Structures are given as structure tokens and as C-alpha cells.
Amino acid sequence: MAVLEVRQVSQIYGKKERRRHVLDRLDLQIEAGEFVAVTGPSGCGKTTLLCILGALLQPTSGEVWLDGQLIRGINEAELADLRAQKIGFVFQFPALLPTLTLLENILLPLTFSQGKGRSREDGSRAIKLLEQVGLAGREKDLPFTLSGGEQRRVAVARALINRPQILLADEPTGALDQGTGERLIDLLETLNETEGLTLVLATHDALVARRARREVKL
């Protein structure tokens, strides 16, 4: 069964002469455990599609299905729960909270999804994720002490803390050198293969597109 599906989805931004059709009756099915790269020129709608797939943006028309559930008429609180349980997001310009340590930043999504205190196990998992993204020992550091590429890797760890079923990542290797980018994709690929994490990555990076099992060109 498709874990994510859009049917005849269109997105139009702006009004009158500023109207801009970004997606035009797009159909797309993503099966559980797939590794998909969404590619296409700048401005073609990759970020828009990720936001629609992650139920952050309601499209102008068409249907969005998340894990067999039609995303329509669901109130914002339920939608937030659904997202918190099932989806990890890595945004193109990840925002870490500047006054929280890296560990606290990574643990933050648990506050919303569990609604309770964090366990020792959560802390160990966050530290392990930090190691996996190549930032071992930095858990007490504040975000401003990290480079842009390092902050992006923290954002990946933060997106994974909930053990999401689906990871939606916008240019996850942007701002990373080739070696670091490849190691990040290695990690995501391992999670895809061992834990069945469904990966949808929007990318300009031909290397990332080649590593995916399927490329969706917009």
C-alpha cells in the first residue's frame, strides 16, 4: 500500500496576473520503504510538493493520502499529531533554536509527540543520532558554534528522533561537501534498508538522485 499518495494535485500561488501554477494535476504514489528523489529545476515546486506530502500545505486542488488516510477536513491539532507520529522533516534552511543545546534541539520533537517528559533512553538515542551524523561529543554545544552544514546535520538528527515512518528532506546535502553529503546519504540509506524508513528527498544533487531507487522529475 502507498504510504504517501497525491491524486491530481495542483498548486496555484498568487492571484490574477501574479497567479503561478506550480504543480499541475500531479499523481504520485510512494510505497512504504521506498527511497525517492524529487528533482527538477529551481522553482519547479519540489519544496511545495514536500510540504503537500507532509500535510503542511493543503493543495489548491486534488487529494493527499497519508498512510491510507485522506488529508482533508482534519483539524489542525489532529494533523499536527499525525505529522508528529509519522513524519520527520528536514527543511531547506533548518532552524535550530539558538538558546538550546544540540541535544535539547534534537529532543524537541518529542515534547510535541509524547506530551510527557523525556526518558534516559531518548537522551541516549539523541546522542547516538548526533554521532551518526558525524557530530559526536557536541551535544552540549549551542547551534551558533556550528557551521551551516553541521547545523543541517543536526536538523537531520532532530527529524529522526521520533523514529518516523517517513522522512521528507529538502536539499539534505545542500551546504555539505561531497564526502559529508555522501556520509549523510549513507546513514539515510542504512535506515531505509534496516528500518524501512521511507525517504523522499528533494535535491539538485545528481549524486543524491543517483543513490535513490527512484527519481521523480518535476
Ligand SMILES: Nc1ncnc2c1ncn2[C@@H]1O[C@H](COP(=O)(O)OP(=O)(O)OP(=O)(O)O)[C@@H](O)[C@H]1O
Ligand atoms: N507561499 C508562497 N507564495 C507564493 N509563491 C510561492 C510560495 N511558495 C513558493 N512559491 C513559488 O512557487 C514556485 C515553486 O517554489 P518551490 O520552493 O516549491 O520550488 P523548488 O523546486 O523547491 O525550488 P528550489 O529548487 O529553488 O528550492 C516558486 O516560483 C516560488 O516562488
